[in-house]
Amino acid sequence: MDNSFFFPLKISSLTFENNIWLAPMAGITNLPFRKMCLSFGAGATFSEMVSVEGIIRDNKRTLQYLDKICDSDVIQLFGSNCLSFYKAGKLLVERFNLKILDINFGCPVKKVIKGEAGSFLLKYPDRMGDIVKALKDAGIEVVSAKIRAGFDKENLGETIPVIDKAGADIITLHARLATQFYRGRANHDYIIKARELTDKVLIANGDIKTPEEIKDIILKTKVNGVMLGRIAMEKPYIFKMTKDFVEKGSYEEFKGIDNVRIILSFVKSYCEYYKTDNIVSIRGILLGMIKGIPFARELRDNVAKIREFSEFKLLLERFCYD
Numbered sequence: 001m002d003n004s005f006f007f008p009l010k011i012s013s014l015t016f017e018n019n020i021w022l023a024p025m026a027g028i029t030n031l032p033f034r035k036m037c038l039s040f041g042a043g044a045t046f047s048e049m050v051s052v053e054g055i056i057r058d059n060k061r062t063l064q065y066l067d068k069i070c071d072s073d074v075i076q077l078f079g080s081n082c083l084s085f086y087k088a089g090k091l092l093v094e095r096f097n098l099k100i101l102d103i104n105f106g107c108p109v110k111k112v113i114k115g116e117a118g119s120f121l122l123k124y125p126d127r128m129g130d131i132v133k134a135l136k137d138a139g140i141e142v143v144s145a146k147i148r149a150g151f152d153k154e155n156l157g158e159t160i161p162v163i164d165k166a167g168a169d170i171i172t173l174h175a176r177l178a179t180q181f182y183r184g185r186a187n188h189d190y191i192i193k194a195r196e197l198t199d200k201v202l203i204a205n206g207d208i209k210t211p212e213e214i215k216d217i218i219l220k221t222k223v224n225g226v227m228l229g230r231i232a233m234e235k236p237y238i239f240k241m242t243k244d245f246v247e248k249g250s251y252e253e254f255k256g257i258d259n260v261r262i263i264l265s266f267v268k269s270y271c272e273y274y275k276t277d278n279i280v281s282i283r284g285i286l287l288g289m290i291k292g293i294p295f296a297r298e299l300r301d302n303v304a305k306i307r308e309f310s311e312f313k314l315l316l317e318r319f320c321y322d
Ligand SMILES: Cc1cc2nc3c(=O)[nH]c(=O)nc-3n(C[C@H](O)[C@H](O)[C@H](O)COP(=O)(O)O)c2cc1C
Pocket: 023, 024, 025, 026, 027, 028, 047, 048, 049, 076, 104, 105, 106, 107, 146, 174, 205, 206, 207, 208, 227, 228, 229, 230, 231
């Protein structure tokens, strides 16, 4: 058993079973997806980003996004105004007794930047600090902040000390600039620099894809854990692979029919949870998930057209069980 890089994290009154976490991904990390990743052994999971303004307005659609599974299943908020964060935080504590929230300081999408939210705030570290403090003041016990290395230039030396001092308990660094979007390789030197700037729980993120890479980055940079994004879409069982690597020294991937079963079981739980047969809004997830199954290429074009679970099931059966 190699526990040098795989261990539980205790943060305030919360205990996370392990330090390998699922990253927040808009359009992907809905509740059934997070449930699947937790069942494969993710130590924590993060929701799609939820608007603080929507929460305050009691917007019905926004409130749907607040369902969560357990304390290790974390809701991510985005917004711009620290008073709105305070009000949303207070409401969530009072209504749901919420103990932990994550703040999106990394989203590079135009619409979000225009609203002065997400990675826009990296240019204004004081505003980031005010937002962290607002959630603390609202009674959120554990405040987590997900940042990038900077907006168009690295400024970790300006952002991290401010959010650390404001009370952030967890800092996750996606090791890219916002202007890079997802281009180029994540620069893990940023993570080494971040470690020098804070003693808080630091989580590394960006282009970490195998149990070996997880081990390397944790041991090399002394971060407390990692967050996995796109690889978890393709292989939600990456969390089990990592656990097997720790416990047995080796791991296997789910291939062929076993992988098809995982995909079908996810879609079934999605349809049950949302009480729908329409799977148009999860086509993106399915295109990611089918990468690892036989005939993925031929399947792609077909998946892009399907609308209902029954069609998808038939399609998989036609390709994979023949
Ligand atoms: C489709 C997609 C949606 C994302 N949505 C969010 C989001 O809502 N909030 C957030 O903080 N990051 C979001 N991200 C960024 C991821 O959390 C993560 O930082 C990034 O993908 C790098 O990690 P990876 O290389 O493991 O994928 C998103 C990424 C993708 C690919």
